[in-house]
Amino acid sequence: MRFSAVFILATLCAVLGLSVAYLKVSRLSVPLDPTAEATVWDVEARIAFEGRGQPAKVALTLPDTPPGFALLDEDFVSRSYGLAIRGSENGIPRQAVWTVRRAAGAQALYYHIKVYPKREEATQDPGPAPTFPEVPEYAEPLRSAIEAVLKKAREESADIVTFTSLLVANINESDDENVKLIRKSATEDGWARMLTEVLAGARIPSRIVYGLPLEQDFVDTPLTAWLEVHDGERWHGFNPQTGQDGYPTNFLIWSYDDPKITVTKGVRNIEVGFSGNKTPMPQLSVAKRVESKLDTGLLALSLNDLPVRTQNVYRVLLMVPLGAFVIVLMRGVVGVPTFGTFMPVLVALAFRETKLAAGIALFLIVVSAGLAIRVALTRLRLLLMPRLASVLVIVIGLMLGVSLLSAKLGIEQGLSIALFPMVILTMTIERMSIVWEERGPGTAIKEFAGSLFVAICGYYAMTEPHLVYLMSTFPELLLVVLSLCLCFGAYTGYRLSEILRFRDLAKR
Amino acid sequence: MFFDTWLKLRNAGILGLNARNREYIMRHNPRRRYPLVDDKLTTKRLAIEAGIAVPQLYAVFQTEHDLTKLAERLAPYSEFVIKPAHGSGGSGVLVIDGRRKDLVVKPDGRGLTLDEVEFHVSNILSGIYSLGGVPDDAMVEYRVRVDPIFDPVSYQGVPDIRLLVYRGVPTMAMVRLPTRQSDGKANLHQGAVGVGIEIATGRTTHGVWQNRSVADHPDFGVSLSNLEIPNWPRLLELGARCYELTGLGYLGVDIVIDRTHGPLLLELNARPGLAIQIANGRGLRGRLEAIDRLDAIPDTPLERVQLACELFRVH
Structure with a gap:
């Protein structure tokens, strides 16, 4: 019962989103392809x-x-x-x-x-x-000529369209004496006018x-x-x-x-x-x-109604659900372990600004340096909040250091490290150091690699130009993303990682 | 190949995390009852009220101020366990085996000063071991002495028995044995061995270590099968009673067997893991569905234990 409720809702959302988008494409000629x-x-x-x-x-x-x-x-x-x-x-x-x-x-x-x-x-x-027009007062002998021609056409046709078609063709081509008479009545540029006169004779x-x-x-x-x-x-x-x-x-x-x-x-x-x-x-x-x-x-x-500044903010925000959806897939269907739930989306957002290679390098530098310092802090036996605050201060210091250094060296990408979400970095370092101590470096590195992998996938989803175009031109596609999230919320199949985990059981 | 494995797992009735969460935990575990099991102090209090045996509670530390009395309050005891009330997966548990001069001694023989103990408790209070880092309480309790049956198969530490209780019926069981790798902790994630137990007989079958099937203990090489868990029917009943205690339909019950006190309830888990399937070499789904097919589930724990023994008798 819950199953069907989810799917009805998901279908409704998808249908609504897609039909609004379809209307925009068909009625307003909004292109699906930006080029x-x-x-x-x-x-x-x-x-x-x-x-x-x-x-x-x-x-x-x-x-x-x-x-x-x-x-x-x-x-x-x-x-x-x-x-x-x-x-x-x-x-x-x-x-x-x-x-x-x-x-x-x-x-x-x-x-x-x-x-x-x-x-x-x-x-x-x-x-x-x-x-209906009145029958014009034609002069003789035009009058009888027109009547004869109309009569002929009426006999041979079924409705107004075929009648007109026949009549006009007849007036243009026939060698009939009556038709010749009618043709003669028309001036050179008044041909169409003459036709309307004749049609008025049939009250059309x-x-x-x-x-x-x-x-x-x-x-x-x-x-x-x-x-x-x-x-x-x-x-x-x-x-x-x-x-x-x-x-x-x-x-x-x-x-x-x-x-x-x-x-x-x-x-x-x-x-x-x-x-x-x-x-x-x-x-x-x-x-x-x-x-x-x-x-x-x-x-x-349409996003175009908003001020340009706000438009640009939404162009980014509208991509975040796609990043979140990547996480849904990676965690729920693939089973990649990550630190925190939305940490990879935020890191991916930062990658958007720094570009991928520079972003990964900066991320690794800050996290590994932060982790080393965090391990040193463990020896000082600091209480939780002051320790977190200290790590935060150190993270910001590291970011500033990297920025200054890269400014000196003229590496522009280094400056963009300022866009990293520092609180997220701090929490990542803290989580990682705890996992490191409790479950060993293997687990910590595995989870870190998982987070980084998901962040990279999220980055690709969120920066794919065609997707960016589609989301900002058709914001109603949010409903489709919502519908997909609802569907995966009801997914009870295995995660791919579980197939690996339980593979011994399959052998029996 | 992958899809083939997928189908085989499905046919074997292996429960995946997604299905466990959506079809069992969300359906049978009302959120408002979680605090009863998340806080070990609450669980302990409830259990004592219901007459369920638990390790005796020696002391509770709730504020930094309490720490000034730490030495005084620990003075009567030479063996004890310090653990966070909201900890999970055995993290933050400190086991003390005895005293040597001014030091307290861990099972591996390392001595700690009382200052170091105080720092550990202070860490617990600050929430380092609790989910979400919220401030926590530290509890000091009786150090369980392992029943001799487990001596040949556990490396230091205390093995505990995980019972999966579905709608009050014990459904599957395993015992978790500490290894060198798990540092004496009975936690599968940290490297402990899980060994399946037949519900009807209380006899062990085979083991799982690091998600793989094993027949022998990784440290001692002794066979893990055919150990007979002492006091098994009492243990099952204890597990079944936890259903009334918490109202959680899909419940993990962790029990230790003390040399003198017999089965003691250690803690409860509202989201028990799935490794129990690997330890038992069988999927949970068949058993869960067998219970769901019943017209009625008996009201008393004893009847439910009998029901479980009939339903899950392995031929």
């Missing part, structure tokens, strides 16, 4: 025009939470222009408005964004369902979206028009040239319905061209920007 790079698109709109030597005003429609993309960054190159950003309101999309008292000659303004194509399926905001809500397919780098390209049809639940995209449903890959939607994305006053010959190119960017910084744009509750768990 992972994401592809980010730099897209630039260039607005070129000529001033007429009078006050000028240029308004540009800006993309606003384009579906399937995270907008990481935007900036404006405005020169001497005043800039105002208007949020979307009353059906008017978000706009940048540049104004200047006097503009003359060729002018150029730039609008620059960084977008990150999200891995998941484009989740568009369904918004309120559009109302449709709209045109203007955007950029982000596939290959491009320079000075206009926006691509795409047809969208609402099937009562959500919008579906259609290629206005083929009727194929779907969107181009990575279709960055810039504006809806209106082909004119600029509104101007006092300028002429306005031209808008778009350029874009792929740039690699560390996935982690992408994730951080995605975080700051979104406002999810998950991010309350």
Whole structure:
């Protein structure tokens, strides 16, 4: 019964920790590998025009939470222009408005964004369902042509999606007289507009979206028009040239319905061209920007909200449970004897600062020197507390001595001995000298070697860069460590050392 | 190979430390009862109240101030043992065998001045031998005289008998014999020999030394098997009664056999070690589970001893 309670708790902790981490990976694109790079698109709109030597005003429609993309960054190159950003309101999309008292000659303004194509399926905001359009008053003979074409498509299709698909393909390709008539009614750049008119004849809500397919780098390209049809639940995209449903890959939607994305006053010959190119960017910084744009509750768990100093403290603290877990394994499963329970973790923490080789050398120097002095103190028959205090004083003296000596010799590692936990060193020396006297040098050295071995293992666990990254980026993994500790708390199997100890019994 | 040994040990019912801690000690030994066995003075008082024989207590030193009366209080005795009330594993035990002029003499013949004895007691008081270094009491008690049966197999010191009592039923037993290496101490960690004893008969089987099986005493070369422990049924009953005394379900009982006073309770242990399995050449688990399978465990120590003799009769 106790068994199952432990495992239920352990499972709960593990599931909780892992699912929060999974959400962070999948929703916020936080990478599991710190070196992972994401592809980010730099897209630039260039607005070129000529001033007429009078006050000028240029308004540009800006993309606003384009579906399937995270907008990481935007900036404006405005020169001497005043800039105002208007949020979307009353059906008017978000706009940048540049104004200047006097503009003359060729002018150029730039609008620059960084977008990150999200891995998941484009989740568009369904918004309120559009109302069904009224059947337009077509002029004859267009009216009968459209009716005939609609009738044909209706007969051959099953639902709105296939209907639209067929209809658009038909209008594009058929040699039918009716279709020719319809085609003729469309102006060159009003092709998509004509399609929406025809669709309105079947009372199907449709709209045109203007955007950029982000596939290959491009320079000075206009926006691509795409047809969208609402099937009562959500919008579906259609290629206005083929009727194929779907969107181009990575279709960055810039504006809806209106082909004119600029509104101007006092300028002429306005031209808008778009350029874009792929740039690699560390996935982690992408994730951080995605975080700051979104406002999810998950991010309350991010270390980045803390002051940098505190962050660094936690980066170390979050590794301590891993060190403790190494001890759990070493003592409970392997059966390595150690002095004290957590002494190896603290020594491993000190190794973190001193680096391993220097740390082990310093540790050995201080403990063996301290031990020698401690043995000398035994002869003086000091009482326990004063003796411990004396050993502590001597340990600190030794540390200072080593630091001074290495400063003289120019060995930088020697200075870091100051980071050793001196009380732990003192207790280690005391424990070791007692074990030495009671059970002989063999046992004392064995336990000392065991402690050092566990400390080294702990050091490797606590400094492994990938683990450090994982723990500081996903602090919720603490729950997983907790779960593992709970599991091993219920481990009743043999320790590996016991197999050695009892091996004679196995022979019988 | 390792895994093979693992399986063999499991099949033999060898109890490991993890299983002992979690399945027996944590389940049957309530923490609040630990002080009863951790403090030997308390154990002794309880035992005396319950009429269990213990080595006579001569004196207790609790403060440094008490030490001024040390010589005076030790004066009536020429043989005695000084030990810390919270010591473990025989550490801090000082055995005095006699007096020579102003000196007291250890069993190996070395003389100590009273000042040296005083320093030892002072060390005990400061907590050097107690777990966690907390201040301790020093007790002086009757020096047990070894029953002659053990003379051929013990190097100085006093052999003691470890009885594992599970839920009041004596479950496994061994005798620990001092060796030269253990410096006369009956402590397996320090090099004493452990010899298994059959519960039903009180006869020794074979030994364990330094975690390895041995047939003969490492110092004297005499066979360790087929020694008959005197007063065995009384000793078993004494062990079984310690269950009522402490309420600990998984209990190590250490008993010495005095030449004149017979079995005396020396100390109790709430976390008895597992070497007893090696000494007996068999795992504990089978026996513990046999006791757990019983519908009821008798209330009186005597009945439990009978039960143990029936359950653990070796054919």
